[in-house]
Amino acid sequence: MPSSAKSSSPQYSDITAAAERLSDHAQVTPLLESDLLNERLGGRLFVKPEMLQRTGSFKFRGAFNRISRIEQAERAAGVVAYSSGNHAQGVAAAARLLGMPALIVMPRDAPEIKIVSTRAHGAEVVFYDRLTENREEIGERLAADRGATLVRPYDDPYVIAGQGTVGLEIAAQARNAGAQLDAVLLPCGGGGLTAGSALALAEDCPGAEIYSVEPLGFDDTARSLVAGDRLTNDASARSICDALQMPTPGETTFAINARLLTGGLVVDDDAASAAMATAFSQLKVVAEPSGAVALAAVLEAVFPIKGKTVAVVCSGGNVDAQAFRAALDVEG
């Protein structure tokens, strides 16, 4: 797998190799469980809290795995990435760890905490207008100008393999807990977390169904899975789930997801907010709206788990205090 092979598909062995590379740098997040949630849902629910990951989301996994593969001769020119803020922080932290400069293209309306943290991790930030400009074009141009390596947020085999370590950990931790998973639900934007984890789970947890979960209006993967082809979202769609607003599934990620996923689920913003409040009160973790959609699918019985054993990934917790307070108003 050459480091420039953008569209080559990762294999299971790439995920175990990523886990090896990440072992001294990423947090092995636990698999949480709540007696009271289990009772309420009539099933057994495991929650993988990736807000506890370095930089507050799973994105550090893929970013570090990718950036650590950059040849020594190319490192001085640094990396460029475009991101709504979680990939941004993952790339910034990984680049700094590896001694490389990072330039990140972020939407002007990204949550304040994501912008502040990306800069605090030592990255330079340039803004674009999410509704009128094309971030891929800006990122590619800036990378070319600097001779820097563009670290794509999901359509990269090393990024997918890095995110896949989430699935690898879930399979091992569920086994250690004596549980046989019936299903695993994952928040889905470009599809990197879902695709990587699906590759790991297909091997290590072959009986489990795998579902992507998306916010209403950004259900491109759900519809694409049905159509068997990559569809796009309506440009007028809006959601509080700022990390899951991709125009269409990734090419490499969708090829994997189309093969391995049982289906795609969709939840609305109110469900995401309510799940943030439940994560607060029952699990004691801070979920951002995008991070809470898979939990929301279970709580709202979009995917009922009565009599089942199910794992959901909470993918991130980078949310401004004001937005978090608003979510707590829903329940509290």
Next chain:
Amino acid sequence: MPSSAKSSSPQYSDITAAAERLSDHAQVTPLLESDLLNERLGGRLFVKPEMLQRTGSFKFRGAFNRISRIEQAERAAGVVAYSSGNHAQGVAAAARLLGMPALIVMPRDAPEIKIVSTRAHGAEVVFYDRLTENREEIGERLAADRGATLVRPYDDPYVIAGQGTVGLEIAAQARNAGAQLDAVLLPCGGGGLTAGSALALAEDCPGAEIYSVEPLGFDDTARSLVAGDRLTNDASARSICDALQMPTPGETTFAINARLLTGGLVVDDDAASAAMATAFSQLKVVAEPSGAVALAAVLEAVFPIKGKTVAVVCSGGNVDAQAFRAALDVEG
């Protein structure tokens, strides 16, 4: 160590035995770290997030270890406990797991989430007035009436040993992270978590200083350590740290703490609130005021960690949404 020996002191081997008993029931909480906090503090800070423990605080550890030692013949009569709410939930959940009824004496002004959750774990709750009534007397009378086993919140060797598994995990996890701890700071009420963890750390992490951290006005352990004798708090003291308001250090716990602690630290309510906000923004975990005091001691430089490697325990996250929102206002 007979199960009725209230005042006998636990040993290191009691903690490893507790860890064994807890292995299928308690969460092994991770050791979290934040690049940005480390940078800000100029040291290496590990956070042990016990809000992720079953029932939302470390208290499940001691409660399960104690209740699992109750003889079969005594189980039908159940358990009685008094608690501001975290020991309450730990006892309720452990008793239910072991098939025993639980009756908990709680202050009428305990946080709503603690009362609701204790009942949700299947316990019967009776209230008392924290400022005018004696909870020990009420608990002992109710236990005697029912022939039930009284599960004391800290002055019990099995409870102390159970809480000590926190220290056992910290030592092993810091070692795995390649870190040598200079100090460990623990929230301290009656002193069970501190004493148990100190016993574990003295053996597994002998170079580390160990400090209790208490809220202003409830610094009985700090003052008692200096005096070499168990002192009491002023009855007029008030704090938002509802879980750390004991009148005086426990007898068994203080004997251990006096021998093993370097000293006792004190933080005020504002520092606890600010630490809750930092736990939210940097660590993505929900800390209750009492749970945040050790983190607060580091953040406010009551205990500066520049150039040091230090672990703090965040002991619980059972906080009402309204109180949490108020804490976020401080920072956000």
